[in-house]
Amino acid sequence: MRVALFVTCLADALFPDVGRATVAVLRRAGCEVEFPLGQVCCGQMHANSGYRREALALVRRHTEVFSAFDAVVTPSGSCAAAARHQHATIATRAGDEDLADAARALAGKTYELSEFLTDVLGVVDLGASFPHRVTYHPTCHSTRLLHLGERPLTLLRHVRGLELAPLPDASTCCGFGGTFAVKNADTSTAMLADKMAAVRASGAEYVTAADASCLMHIGGGLARLRTGVRPIHLAEILAAREGGAGA
Amino acid sequence: MTGPVRDRRAATGDGGRGCPAGPLDLPHASPIGQLRQREPFPDAARVALRDSQLRANLGRATATIRAKRAAAVGEVPDWEALRLAGAAVKDDALDRLDELLATFSERVERAGGHVHVARDAAEANGIVCRLVAETGVGEVVKVKSMTTQEIGLNDALSAAGVHAVETDLAELIVQLADDLPSHILVPAIHRNRSEIRQIFLDHMPGVDPALADEPEALAAAARRYLRDRFLHASVAISSANFAVAETGTLVVVESEGNGRMCLTLPETLISVVGIEKLVASWADLGIFFQLLPRSSTAERMNPYTSTWTGVTPGDGPRNLHVVLVDNGRRATRADPIGREALRCIRCSACLNVCPVYERVGGHAYGSAYPGPIGAVLSPQLTGIEDNWSLPFASTLCGACYEVCPVRIDIPDLLVELRARHVEHARTKAKGAARRRAGDALEAAVMAASGWMMGGPRRWAAATRVVGTLSPLAARGLLDHLPPPLAGWTESRALPPLPRESFRAWWVRTQGGRDIDGAPVPAPAPTPTQLPAPMPTQLPVPSRARDLPVGTPTPAAAGSASARPSPPVSAGASAAALLARFAERLADYGSGVWFTEEEGVAAAVAGRVRGGLVLAAPGLDPAWLAGVPGAAHDDPSRPAPELDAVATAVTACRLAIAETGTIVLDHRDDQGRRALSLVPDHHVCIIRAEQIVAGVVEAVEALDPARPLTWISGPSATSDIELRRVVGVHGPRRLDAILLGAPEDLPPSAEPAPPRPSAAPPTPAGGASPSADSSRRYRPGLRASR
Numbered sequence A: 001m002r003v004a005l006f007v008t009c010l011a012d013a014l015f016p017d018v019g020r021a022t023v024a025v026l027r028r029a030g031c032e033v034e035f036p037l038g039q040v041c042c043g044q045m046h047a048n049s050g051y052r053r054e055a056l057a058l059v060r061r062h063t064e065v066f067s068a069f070d071a072v073v074t075p076s077g078s079c080a081a082a083a084r085h086q087h088a089t090i091a092t093r094a095g096d097e098d099l100a101d102a103a104r105a106l107a108g109k110t111y112e113l114s115e116f117l118t119d120v121l122g123v124v125d126l127g128a129s130f131p132h133r134v135t136y137h138p139t140c141h142s143t144r145l146l147h148l149g150e151r152p153l154t155l156l157r158h159v160r161g162l163e164l165a166p167l168p169d170a171s172t173c174c175g176f177g178g179t180f181a182v183k184n185a186d187t188s189t190a191m192l193a194d195k196m197a198a199v200r201a202s203g204a205e206y207v208t209a210a211d212a213s214c215l216m217h218i219g220g221g222l223a224r225l226r227t228g229v230r231p232i233h234l235a236e237i238l239a240a241r242e243g244g245a246g247a
Numbered sequence B: 001m002t003g004p005v006r007d008r009r010a011a012t013g014d015g016g017r018g019c020p021a022g023p024l025d026l027p028h029a030s031p032i033g034q035l036r037q038r039e040p041f042p043d044a045a046r047v048a049l050r051d052s053q054l055r056a057n058l059g060r061a062t063a064t065i066r067a068k069r070a071a072a073v074g075e076v077p078d079w080e081a082l083r084l085a086g087a088a089v090k091d092d093a094l095d096r097l098d099e100l101l102a103t104f105s106e107r108v109e110r111a112g113g114h115v116h117v118a119r120d121a122a123e124a125n126g127i128v129c130r131l132v133a134e135t136g137v138g139e140v141v142k143v144k145s146m147t148t149q150e151i152g153l154n155d156a157l158s159a160a161g162v163h164a165v166e167t168d169l170a171e172l173i174v175q176l177a178d179d180l181p182s183h184i185l186v187p188a189i190h191r192n193r194s195e196i197r198q199i200f201l202d203h204m205p206g207v208d209p210a211l212a213d214e215p216e217a218l219a220a221a222a223r224r225y226l227r228d229r230f231l232h233a234s235v236a237i238s239s240a241n242f243a244v245a246e247t248g249t250l251v252v253v254e255s256e257g258n259g260r261m262c263l264t265l266p267e268t269l270i271s272v273v274g275i276e277k278l279v280a281s282w283a284d285l286g287i288f289f290q291l292l293p294r295s296s297t298a299e300r301m302n303p304y305t306s307t308w309t310g311v312t313p314g315d316g317p318r319n320l321h322v323v324l325v326d327n328g329r330r331a332t333r334a335d336p337i338g339r340e341a342l343r344c345i346r347c348s349a350c351l352n353v354c355p356v357y358e359r360v361g362g363h364a365y366g367s368a369y370p371g372p373i374g375a376v377l378s379p380q381l382t383g384i385e386d387n388w389s390l391p392f393a394s395t396l397c398g399a400c401y402e403v404c405p406v407r408i409d410i411p412d413l414l415v416e417l418r419a420r421h422v423e424h425a426r427t428k429a430k431g432a433a434r435r436r437a438g439d440a441l442e443a444a445v446m447a448a449s450g451w452m453m454g455g456p457r458r459w460a461a462a463t464r465v466v467g468t469l470s471p472l473a474a475r476g477l478l479d480h481l482p483p484p485l486a487g488w489t490e491s492r493a494l495p496p497l498p499r500e501s502f503r504a505w506w507v508r509t510q511g512g513r514d515i516d517g518a519p520v521p522a523p524a525p526t527p528t529q530l531p532a533p534m535p536t537q538l539p540v541p542s543r544a545r546d547l548p549v550g551t552p553t554p555a556a557a558g559s560a561s562a563r564p565s566p567p568v569s570a571g572a573s574a575a576a577l578l579a580r581f582a583e584r585l586a587d588y589g590s591g592v593w594f595t596e597e598e599g600v601a602a603a604v605a606g607r608v609r610g611g612l613v614l615a616a617p618g619l620d621p622a623w624l625a626g627v628p629g630a631a632h633d634d635p636s637r638p639a640p641e642l643d644a645v646a647t648a649v650t651a652c653r654l655a656i657a658e659t660g661t662i663v664l665d666h667r668d669d670q671g672r673r674a675l676s677l678v679p680d681h682h683v684c685i686i687r688a689e690q691i692v693a694g695v696v697e698a699v700e701a702l703d704p705a706r707p708l709t710w711i712s713g714p715s716a717t718s719d720i721e722l723r724r725v726v727g728v729h730g731p732r733r734l735d736a737i738l739l740g741a742p743e744d745l746p747p748s749a750e751p752a753p754p755r756p757s758a759a760p761p762t763p764a765g766g767a768s769p770s771a772d773s774s775r776r777y778r779p780g781l782r783a784s785r
Ligand code: SF4
Pocket: B295, B343, B344, B345, B346, B347, B348, B349, B350, B351, B373, B400, B403, B404, B405, B406, B407, B408
C-alpha cells in the first residue's frame, strides 16, 4: 500500500518531530511511507479566515499532489477534516466541479493518524512505552468533524507505563481557532485559561492531542505560566520506546 | 457591569420620527432595529471579559443547561432523524414562502383575524403603534419575543407614549434594569440572584423591602407585580414560535404562564411574526414540539404551549392582528448558502454550548440575536459590513452545529460570511473599512503566505527562515512580538523553533533512513481493501414526510448517557400508557392520582384545600358532588373575577404519555382558557383512554381550529440562574386525577393521605361520595406496569 504522509505546514515548519514520529509509527505498523515533496498546506487557515482565492490554490495543489496515493495519512485531526469536509465545498463555491470531484475522491482516502491505525490497519498496540501520567485533549475538529471518539484513547491505553489522567470538561474548545487566537486574543486567552486549569487539575505531566496547532496554543500557555506540564503530540507518544528511543 | 447602550435611533429606524401610521408605500428599506453592533466584537468582548461576576454567572448557568439538554436529548432514540426532519420542514417552507404566506393570511382572515405585512422594522413598528393607538390605551402587556426585540418595538411604543410591560420574568428583570437581553431564552442570564433582588428593590413598584434573594421569592414578587396588569390589560403583544400555513394557526411556547395570560385575557392581541416562522402543515408541529423543548429548556415538554387560530367567540381576544415581518429575511432567503440560517427556531442550544458565548455573554454581540446564531443571522439581516466582526467571533469548534435541532451548519456559514467580508474589503470597500489597519495587514499576511505556499520551493525557503530564527527564540528574543502577534505572545510562549524543517530532514536523511522503524512485535495484517473514513453526514431527505421518524440512526445510538426508558409505542397497552404518563407528569412536580369511576368525586374533593371551587360549564356534576359550594363557570362573567377562585376543575381533550402533557381544547367540559389559568390550582380529570403515546399522535388527533393549551406540569421558570422554580403566573399547583378501569391502574399505589381538615367534606346534593380512595402516584410505580 502506498501511504503518503501529509505532514501539514505547521508540523513541517515548526514541529518536525511530530512528522518523524508519524513516520516511525507508520513504519512499525508495516506501511511504506512516502513524503511527496510537492505538498505544502491544506489551505484551512486561508479558507477559515475568508481568503478563499488563496485557499483554492492550496486545495488544488493538495489534490494534485496526493490523488495518486492509496491512502493519505496526517497527524492532524483538523487538517484531515479540512480535506474531508472543506475542500470539495471550496471548489464547488469557486465553480470548479472537476476539482470538487477530485477533492471528494481524495477525501475518501484521507485519514487522521489514529483513525488510520485503528480502522484501516487494525493496530492498537504500537509497542510504545511512555511511563508518564498523560491527559488527552480531544480537539474540536477531531471530535466533531472526524468523530475520532475513543480511537486515540484506545491507542494510549496500549502504551506501556502510560497512566491516562481524565481531563475535566475535555470536549470544550481550547480557544485556539486559527486566526481567532490573534483576532480575538482576549477571548482566546480566557478559554485557554480554563483549559489550562483543567489540564492542571488532571494532575498530568503531559497533555497530548491529535493536533499540533491546539497543542502549540495550550503548551504555549502552560510554558508561559511555567507550570511544568508539557505538550506532546499523540504520534510522539506512540513512537516512544523503552529507554527513550523514540523517533 | 457596564450597561450596554441602547440604540434609540435604530428603534424606530427613522431617526426618531416616532411612530406614525404604517407607511406601506415606502421604497424597500434596509432592515433596521436592534441588529447592529456598535463596536467590533473583540473590543466589546474585552470589556465583558473583565467582568468576573458575569463570567461566573454565565459559566454556572451554561454548564447546568448543557448537562440537562444532553440528558433530555439522549432520551429520544430517533433524535438525528428528527433533526433531519426539522431541517427539511423548514427548508420546504422557505422554498414555498410566498405560497404559504398567502395561504396563512387567507386562513387567518377567514378565522376572524387581520393580517398586516411589514417590510422592515420601521413599518412593523408603525403598524403596531397605529393599532395600539386605535385602542386608546397607554399600556400594553408583552410576551417575550425575539422579533419585537429585533425591531426595537418597545422604544417605538415608548416614543408614541405607550408603555410596554414585559411579562416574562427575565425580560422584566432586563426591562426594570434598563438593560439589554443577553440570551435568547434567558435574557437575564448574565444576572445572579442577588443582582436581581437589587433590581427589584430599586425598580419594582410596591415591592416588599424584605424581599429575599431566593429564586422562589423573586418569582413570587414578579407574580404579585404583574397579576393586576394581566387582569386589566386590554392590549397584548406577542410574537409566535410557529405559524402554520394550512390552518392559519399561531403557536407560542413558554413556561411561566405569562404567555397564556397575554394571549387569553386582553381584548386585542397583536402578534408580530417573522416570516421565517411559517411551516406548511399542522402535522409539522409534531416534529418541532419534540425538538424545541428538549433543545431549549432541556425538558421533555415546556410547561405551556398555546395554539390559536383566529378568534374564538367567547374565549380569548376579540381582535387578533398578525403583523408579518420581513426585515431582511427575504434577502437572506435569496442567498443560496445563507438561507439555512432562517431555519432557526430560536432554541438557544447553540448559545449554551458556545465556548465564546460562555466567556463573553450576549451583549458583546451588539444585537438582539447573540451567540453563534447571532453571529450569522445579524450580519445576514443587516448586510455583512454592518456586523463584519461577528463572523470572526468563533473558533469554529462546531459545538453549535452539533446541537442545533434544525442542523444549521453555523461554522460553514461563519466561514462563508468571513469570505464575503474579505471580498468586500478587497473590492468594494472605500475609506474607513479599507484603511482598517487590521484588515490591511491581515490581507497582506494572507496574500504573502498564500504566495509562499504557492510551491514547494518557496515554502522550503520559508521554513528555512524558521531555522535561522531558532537561536533568537532560544535566547527569549521572540517572547514578546509586536501587534498583531502581541495578542498571541502576551499569554503564550512560542514553541522552541526547530533548526531544521521536516522536509529538510527528509531530504537530508533520504526519506528518514535514520528512523527506528522496527515493526511492532505482532504486525497486524494489512487489509487490501481500504475501509472508507467514517461517514459524518447523514443523507438529507428532500421532504420531511419521507423520513421514517422512529428509526434510530447510527449517530444517535449510544449517545444517551444513562439508559433512558425506551419510548412507549403507539400500540402500548392502556396500563403502560397510564403508567408512563403518570411518571412523566409527576416529574414536573404535579400531583398525580389514580381512581376508578366511582371514586372521582371523592378524589376531586380530596384535592381541594378550601376556597372557591369553579368547574368547567360542561363538567359532569357528579364529579363535583364531594365539594360543597362548587359551581360551574359562567363564561359571560369577566375573566378578572376568576382571580377570586381557588381551584378550577376541568376535563381535558387528551394526554400524552411520553411527555406527561395534558392538552385542553376548551370545549364545554374544559371551559374557556382563562378558567384553567387564573386560579392558582388546577384539578384536571383524565380518562385512561384519552392518553396517547407521543407528541406526534397528539398533534394528529387534535383540531387546530380549536384554541389549544398544552400543559406539562405547573407553571415554572428557570430565568434565575437557570434554577427551576415551580409556580409563576399560571397555576402553581396542578393535580391530575387519572380515571381508569381497575385492571389498568397500577397495583401498589398507596391510598391518598387523609383530607386536610381545613375543608371538611359535606356531601352535597343527592350524591354521597365515599371517602377518598384515590391513590397517589409514587416514583417507585414505574416498574409495575
Ligand atoms: S441556530 Fe439552531 S441551535 Fe441556535 S438557536 Fe437556532 S435552532 Fe437553536
